[in-house]
Amino acid sequence: ADRMTLILDWFVNPDHGPILVAQELGYFDEAGLEVEIIAPADPSDPPKMAAAGKADLAVSYQPQLHLQVAEGMPLKRVGTLIATPLNCLLVLQDGPVEEIADLEGKKIGFSVAGVEEAVLGRILGTAGLTLEDVELVNVNWSLSPALMAGQVDAVIGAYRNFELNQMEIEGRPGHCFYVEEEGLPTYDELIYVANPETMDADMIRRFLGATEKAAQYIVNHPDEGWALFSGTARELQDELNEKAWADTWPRFSVTPAGLDAGRYARFEAFLHEAGLIDEVLPVSDLAVDLGAE
Amino acid sequence: MRGALRPLLPALALLALWQGIVWAAAMPAFILPSPARVATALISNAGLILHHAGVTLAEVLAGLALGALAGAATALAMAVSPLARSLIRPALVLTQALPVFALAPILTLWLGYGLWSKVLMAVLIIYFPVASAFFDGLMRTPPGWTDLARVMGAPGRRILWHVRVPAAVPALASGLRLAAVYAPIGAIIGEWVGASQGLGYLMLLANGRAKIDLMFAALIVLAVMTLLLHRAVGWACDRAVARMG
Amino acid sequence: MRGALRPLLPALALLALWQGIVWAAAMPAFILPSPARVATALISNAGLILHHAGVTLAEVLAGLALGALAGAATALAMAVSPLARSLIRPALVLTQALPVFALAPILTLWLGYGLWSKVLMAVLIIYFPVASAFFDGLMRTPPGWTDLARVMGAPGRRILWHVRVPAAVPALASGLRLAAVYAPIGAIIGEWVGASQGLGYLMLLANGRAKIDLMFAALIVLAVMTLLLHRAVGWACDRAVARMG
Amino acid sequence: MSAPAIRVTGTAFLGEAPLFSGLDFRAVAGGWTCILGPSGVGKSTLIRLIAGLETGARFDGTVAASDDAPLEGRVAWMAQQDDLLPWLSVAQNAGLGARLRGTGADAAAIAGLLRRAGLSDHAAKRPAQLSGGQRQRAALARTLMEDRPVVLLDEPFSALDARTRAEMQDLAFAMLEGRSVVLVTHDPGEAARLGSRIWLMGRDGLAEMPLPAAPPIRRVDDPGCLEVQGALLARMRGTP
Amino acid sequence: MSAPAIRVTGTAFLGEAPLFSGLDFRAVAGGWTCILGPSGVGKSTLIRLIAGLETGARFDGTVAASDDAPLEGRVAWMAQQDDLLPWLSVAQNAGLGARLRGTGADAAAIAGLLRRAGLSDHAAKRPAQLSGGQRQRAALARTLMEDRPVVLLDEPFSALDARTRAEMQDLAFAMLEGRSVVLVTHDPGEAARLGSRIWLMGRDGLAEMPLPAAPPIRRVDDPGCLEVQGALLARMRGTP
Ligand SMILES: Nc1ncnc2c1ncn2[C@@H]1O[C@H](COP(=O)(O)OP(=O)(O)OP(=O)(O)O)[C@@H](O)[C@H]1O
Ligand SMILES: Nc1ncnc2c1ncn2[C@@H]1O[C@H](COP(=O)(O)OP(=O)(O)OP(=O)(O)O)[C@@H](O)[C@H]1O
Ligand SMILES: [Mg+2]
Ligand SMILES: [Mg+2]
Numbered sequence A: 001a002d003r004m005t006l007i008l009d010w011f012v013n014p015d016h017g018p019i020l021v022a023q024e025l026g027y028f029d030e031a032g033l034e035v036e037i038i039a040p041a042d043p044s045d046p047p048k049m050a051a052a053g054k055a056d057l058a059v060s061y062q063p064q065l066h067l068q069v070a071e072g073m074p075l076k077r078v079g080t081l082i083a084t085p086l087n088c089l090l091v092l093q094d095g096p097v098e099e100i101a102d103l104e105g106k107k108i109g110f111s112v113a114g115v116e117e118a119v120l121g122r123i124l125g126t127a128g129l130t131l132e133d134v135e136l137v138n139v140n141w142s143l144s145p146a147l148m149a150g151q152v153d154a155v156i157g158a159y160r161n162f163e164l165n166q167m168e169i170e171g172r173p174g175h176c177f178y179v180e181e182e183g184l185p186t187y188d189e190l191i192y193v194a195n196p197e198t199m200d201a202d203m204i205r206r207f208l209g210a211t212e213k214a215a216q217y218i219v220n221h222p223d224e225g226w227a228l229f230s231g232t233a234r235e236l237q238d239e240l241n242e243k244a245w246a247d248t249w250p251r252f253s254v255t256p257a258g259l260d261a262g263r264y265a266r267f268e269a270f271l272h273e274a275g276l277i278d279e280v281l282p283v284s285d286l287a288v289d290l291g292a293e
Numbered sequence B, C: 001m002r003g004a005l006r007p008l009l010p011a012l013a014l015l016a017l018w019q020g021i022v023w024a025a026a027m028p029a030f031i032l033p034s035p036a037r038v039a040t041a042l043i044s045n046a047g048l049i050l051h052h053a054g055v056t057l058a059e060v061l062a063g064l065a066l067g068a069l070a071g072a073a074t075a076l077a078m079a080v081s082p083l084a085r086s087l088i089r090p091a092l093v094l095t096q097a098l099p100v101f102a103l104a105p106i107l108t109l110w111l112g113y114g115l116w117s118k119v120l121m122a123v124l125i126i127y128f129p130v131a132s133a134f135f136d137g138l139m140r141t142p143p144g145w146t147d148l149a150r151v152m153g154a155p156g157r158r159i160l161w162h163v164r165v166p167a168a169v170p171a172l173a174s175g176l177r178l179a180a181v182y183a184p185i186g187a188i189i190g191e192w193v194g195a196s197q198g199l200g201y202l203m204l205l206a207n208g209r210a211k212i213d214l215m216f217a218a219l220i221v222l223a224v225m226t227l228l229l230h231r232a233v234g235w236a237c238d239r240a241v242a243r244m245g
Numbered sequence D, E: 001m002s003a004p005a006i007r008v009t010g011t012a013f014l015g016e017a018p019l020f021s022g023l024d025f026r027a028v029a030g031g032w033t034c035i036l037g038p039s040g041v042g043k044s045t046l047i048r049l050i051a052g053l054e055t056g057a058r059f060d061g062t063v064a065a066s067d068d069a070p071l072e073g074r075v076a077w078m079a080q081q082d083d084l085l086p087w088l089s090v091a092q093n094a095g096l097g098a099r100l101r102g103t104g105a106d107a108a109a110i111a112g113l114l115r116r117a118g119l120s121d122h123a124a125k126r127p128a129q130l131s132g133g134q135r136q137r138a139a140l141a142r143t144l145m146e147d148r149p150v151v152l153l154d155e156p157f158s159a160l161d162a163r164t165r166a167e168m169q170d171l172a173f174a175m176l177e178g179r180s181v182v183l184v185t186h187d188p189g190e191a192a193r194l195g196s197r198i199w200l201m202g203r204d205g206l207a208e209m210p211l212p213a214a215p216p217i218r219r220v221d222d223p224g225c226l227e228v229q230g231a232l233l234a235r236m237r238g239t240p
Helices: A014-024 A045-051 A062-070 A116-126 A143-148 A163-169 A201-220 A222-230 A239-251 A261-273 B008-024 B035-044 B046-080 B082-097 B100-111 B115-138 B143-151 B156-167 B169-193 B199-208 B212-243 C008-024 C035-044 C046-080 C082-097 C100-111 C115-138 C143-151 C156-193 C199-208 C212-243 D043-051 D090-094 D096-101 D107-116 D132-145 D162-175 D188-194 D223-237 E043-051 E090-094 E096-101 E107-116 E132-145 E162-175 E188-194 E223-237
Strands: A002-007 A033-038 A057-061 A076-082 A087-092 A107-110 A135-138 A154-159 A174-178 A190-194 D006-014 D017-027 D032-036 D058-065 D075-078 D150-154 D180-184 D197-202 D205-209 E006-014 E017-027 E032-036 E058-065 E075-078 E150-154 E180-184 E197-202 E205-209
Touching: A002 A045, A002 A201, A014 A033, A014 A076, A014 A201, A014 A222, A014 A239, A033 A201, A045 A057, A045 A062, A045 A190, A057 A062, A062 A076, A062 A190, A062 A261, A076 A201, A087 A116, A087 A143, A087 A163, A107 A116, A107 A143, A116 A135, A116 A154, A116 A261, A143 A154, A143 A163, A154 A163, A163 A174, A163 A239, A190 A201, A201 A222, A201 A239, A222 A239, B008 B035, B008 C082, B035 B046, B035 B212, B046 B082, B046 B115, B046 B156, B046 B169, B046 B199, B046 B212, B082 B115, B082 C008, B082 C156, B082 C212, B100 B115, B100 B169, B115 B156, B115 B169, B115 C156, B143 B156, B143 D043, B143 D075, B143 D096, B156 B169, B156 D096, B169 B199, B169 B212, B169 C082, B169 C115, B169 C156, B199 B212, B212 C082, C008 C035, C035 C046, C035 C212, C046 C082, C046 C115, C046 C156, C046 C199, C046 C212, C082 C115, C100 C115, C115 C156, C143 C156, C143 E043, C143 E075, C143 E096, C156 C199, C156 C212, C156 E096, C199 C212, D006 D043, D017 D032, D017 D043, D017 D180, D017 D197, D017 D205, D032 D188, D043 D058, D043 D075, D043 D150, D043 D180, D075 D132, D090 D096, D090 D107, D090 D132, D096 D132, D107 D132, D132 D150, D132 D162, D162 D188, D162 E223, D180 D188, D188 D223, D197 D223, D205 D223, D223 E162, E006 E043, E017 E032, E017 E043, E017 E197, E017 E205, E032 E188, E043 E058, E043 E075, E043 E150, E043 E180, E075 E132, E090 E096, E090 E107, E090 E132, E096 E132, E107 E132, E132 E150, E132 E162, E162 E188, E180 E188, E188 E223, E197 E223, E205 E223
Parallel strands: A002 A033, A002 A057, A107 A135, A107 A154, D032 D180, D032 D197, D075 D150, D150 D180, E032 E180, E032 E197, E075 E150, E150 E180
Antiparallel strands: A057 A190, A076 A190, A087 A154, A087 A174, D006 D017, D006 D058, D197 D205, E006 E017, E006 E058, E197 E205
C-alpha cells in the first residue's frame, strides 16, 4: 500500500467524519492506501506543512486558501470535506441582538484567522453599518465562553455545528446568523489542499474516492456512521460530539473531488473587494478538479 | 553603554545562520522567509509595527515592575516566616505549574481584554523566577552576619532588611535578569489570548493572513525589544551588585 | 520526605478558595467548574488521564535532563571564554525572546510530531534559566579562591572545575529549581503545537469540546506532577548545596 | 548600667566526646576576664555560649549573670572572624548596631572612634579595600560602639602589630570601663596587661592564673606584668 | 630545586597617593626573610606582588628572581585569610594544589602533615566545623604541601596560642628547608626566631634589622633571640 500523510486542521472532531469512517471501514486499504492522520493544535500549520511537502494532504479552509495563494504559497484545493460554510455570527438567544442592525456600538469577539474583518464588514454592510460602528475584540481561544460570560455581545468565527450545541449544553442557548445568508458569497468551509508541484495526483484521487464512499455511507446510515466515528477514540464519546454529529453529517460533501469553480471565483472577488488580496487570480491557480484531468 | 553595540556581532552571526538555513535547507518562504524579505516587510510596515510594539512595550514595563515587586515581596514574606513559607511555596509553584495558557482565558474573562490582562500575564510569568531566586538568596545569608545582628538586638524584620536583603541582592539580580526576558513572553501570551493590538496580536494576524514575512518582522522587533530590556536590567543589576561589594 | 505531605495544607486552602470563588462569583461551570465536578471528571477519566500523564512525564524528564545539561554546558562555556560570552549571551536571550510558538512550525517541520519536538520545547524553555543562574554563580567566585588556585599553577579549566563550579552549585540549584517548574510547561506547549497524546493534548481537546471539568482534571494532574518534580529537584539540590558546605 | 558578673557551668559535647566537662567559668563584674588556651580547646565555643548563640557543640549546663537577669540584650560580641558587611563602608559598619536597632547612629561618635582606631582615612572605604589589621580594627570599633554592660572579645587584636595592638588595648580599655569584658587571646602579654582575672583553659578544665600586682590597665613594660607574661608563656608552652 | 633570591623595587600608589615609594626589598635565597610593620603599611600588598597577583594598589616597578627566570609557577602562597574551600574536607583542602594541577595528591604525605599540624582528628571535617586556629593550621598544611622554591606566608601563625605557634614554626621551618621564604608577621619573637633577614616596613620605606647571632631556627628562649625581639618591639613601638 502507498503511505500517505494527512494533517487535519485541528484535533479530531465530527467535521472529520468521512476520513475516520473511511479508515474504520477499510476504504483506504481497499484503495491501496495507508493513511497516517496527524492532528495539530494550530490550524495555521497544516497548509504550511502541505506546501512544504511534509504532508501529502492537509485539511484547511477555503477563505485561508485564497490568502495563502495570494502570498505565494504553493497550494491548491484538491477536494472538499464540508461543502457549506460553518462559520456564523453568534449571539445569545435571549440577548439584546435580534438582528444585524442591533450590533451598532456592540463588542464583537473574534479569533484571528485573517478574514474576520472582511466577513464582518460585509455582514454589517447589509444592515447599513460599517466596522467603525462596532468594537472588535480578539478573544482567541474562547469564542463561546466570552459570549456566555458577557464579555462580548457577539462572536464571529463560531461554528454552527459546534458552538451552538456547546451553548445549549451549558444552558445559555445561542442564535446563529448564517454568513451566507447575510450577504457573503457561499464557500466550502473545509477543503483538502496539496502542493500542486509535488503532489501525487493518483494517490489523492484514490484518497478522495475512499472518503466519497465514506461520506455516502454516512449520509445513508448516519447512526452507524456516528457509532463508527465515536468508536475510534474514547474522548469522542460525549453529548457534545453526538449533537455536533447530527448537525454536521448533512454538510459532508458527497462529491469531494468535484469543484464548483464559480464559488472560488466569487470568493476571490469578494476578498479583492475587501482589500485583502491585491490581484484576482484565475480559479485554476486556486483549485483543481482532479477528476477532470 | 558602549556594550550595547557588542550584540551586533552575534546578531550578524545569527543573520548569517538564518540566511544559511534558508539557502541550505531550501526553506520555503512561508515557513522561514529570508532575512531580506523580512527586512522589506519590516520597512514597509514600520509604522504599523511601531504602533503595536509601543503597546507591547507598555504592557511589558508595567508587568516587569509589578511582577518584580510582587515576587520580591513574596520572597521576603517566605524568608521571615516559616509558616508563610510552607503555605506560600507550594502556591507559588502552583502559579507556574498551572500553565498560564490554561488560566489565561479565565483571567481574561475576569479582567476583560484591555491592558491589564496582559500585564497580569507578564506578572504571573515573572513572579516565580523573581520570588524563587530572591528567596534562595535570602536563605543563604552567611550565619556569622545573622548571629552578629541577633546579638546586637536587632528585631528579625530589621535583620531581614539590613542584612539578609543586601546579602541576597546578587540572587535577586539573577532573578530580575530572567524576568526581563520572560516579561515580554508573558505579554505576548496575554495578547494571543485576546487583544486587538500589540506585537502578539500582529503576529497572529499576519500568520492568519499568510504574511509570514510580516510575522517574522514583528518577531524580530520583539526579540530586539527583549534583548535591550535584558541589557538594561542587566546593567542596572550589575551596578546594584557592584555596590553590594 | 515527610515534608512532601506538608503541601497538603495549602492544597486544602486552595481547594477552599476555589470552591469559594465558584460560589461567591457564581462562576458558570464552563469557565471554572467546582472542585467536586473536577474530582468526578478526574475519577471517571482516571485511565485516560493517567495514560496521557505518563506521556507528558516522559517528555518532561527527558527535557529536564537534556535542558539542564545544555544550560550548564553553556554557562561553563560562557564562564571560561569572554569571546564565547559575548557571542552566546545574546543568542541565549534570543532563544527566549523568540516565542517558541512562532518557531513551532519550523521545529515541527524538522522534528515532526513525535516525542522529540516536545522534548526540544522543554529543553528550550529551561535552557535559559539554568544557563543564566549558573553563569551568574560562576562569575561570583570569591576572588581569594581563584587567586589561590592561580598561584597554585592550576590551568583555567581545572580552576573552573574544582573551584568555580563547586562555588556556583547553590546558584545552579536555584536555576534547576526553576527548571523543574518550567520543564512541564515546555512539554505542554510542545503538545499544544501538535501531538496526539499527553496532558497538553488532552487539555486542548477537552477545552475544545467544552469539557472544562476534564480540562481542569488534567490541569490538576499536571500541577501535582510539577509540584512533585519541584520537590524532588529541590530536595536533591538542597542535598548538593549542603554538601558544598 | 551595672555590669554583672557571669558564671558558666556545665559540659559541652562534640558528638559523643566531651569538648570540655565540669567547666566552671566566672567573669568578674566590671573588669576584664581573660581566657588563654590552646587552639581548639573551646574558647570561642564558650564565648558563643555566653552570647546565647548556637555552637558546634551540645551544651549541658547554665549561663548566668550575677543579677539573675537574662543576658540577652546586654551583650556585645566581637567574633574571631571580622564579619564586616561588605556592602557597607567602614563608618556604616561601625554604626551597624544602631542601624539594626533602628536608633540613629551617632555620626560624631563613630567619627571620633574611627579616628582613635586610626581609620579616619578609611572611613568611606569598603571592607574589601582594607588590610587585615584595618578590618579587625573596624570590627573592634563596631563592637565598641555597642553600649552594653557585657562585652565579649574573641581574639580582637590578633591581626595587629605590637604598637597598634597596644593602642587598641588602651582604646578598648578606656571605652569599656566599668563593663564586664571577656577576652579570648593568645597573647600572654595582653592577658597580663588587661586581666582582672586570667583563666588558662585546657582539655582538663580551667585553671586560674596569678595576676600582676598593679591594677589594669598595666604598662607594657610593667615589671609585674612582664613576670606574669613570662609565667603564662612558660605554663602555656608546657615548660614549667 | 634551587631557591632564588628575590628583589622587589618600585613604588605603589593607592589612587594618587603613594602607598610605599622607592621600595627596595630583597629576600634571601634559601632562607627566611621576615617583614614586620604597622597595620596597613603594605605588607600584604608586597606579598601579592611577589605572587604575581592583582593588588588594590597600582605598582610601578619590578619583581625579579636572582636566577632571572620568571617567578610564575615557582611560588606557594598562604594568604592572610585562610581561604579554605568550604565544600572540601580538611584533608582535601590540604591536597588542593595537587588536585588543581591534576597530579594525584599524596594521601600519606597529607595524613602525615595533618598529624604534625595536630589536625588528625579533624581531617574529615569541613572548614566550617573548625576553630579559628585549626582553620589557620589547615591553610598552613595546604601551603606546606606545595613543593615550591619560593614560599610566601602572610601572618600564618596569628591565630595560634604560643605553644602551637612554636610547634608550627618548627614544622614550617623543617618542611621549607632550602626554600626562599617570605614571612609577614606581627610577632617580633617570631621574626627573631626564624629570620635570616628581618625588614621593618614603615611609611618611609624598609629598614633592615639586626639578627641574633645563632642561625635559625633559634630556640624560643635563645638569649640573642630574646634580645633582638626586645629591640624589634621597642623599635616598632616607637620607644627607641
Ligand atoms: N582593594 C583595595 N583598594 C583600595 N585600597 C586597598 C585595597 N587593598 C588594600 N588597600 C589599602 O592598601 C594599604 C595596604 O594594605 P595591605 O593589605 O598591604 O596592608 P598590610 O601591611 O598587609 O596591613 P595588615 O597588617 O593590617 O594586614 C591599606 O591602607 C589598605 O587600606
Ligand atoms: N560547627 C562545628 N561542628 C563540629 N565541631 C566544631 C564546630 N565548631 C567548632 N568545632 C570544634 O569544637 C572545638 C572547639 O572549637 P572552638 O572554636 O571553640 O575552639 P577555640 O578554643 O576557639 O580555638 P581557636 O583558638 O583555634 O580559635 C574544636 O575542636 C572545633 O573543631
Ligand atoms: Mg576560637
Ligand atoms: Mg596584611
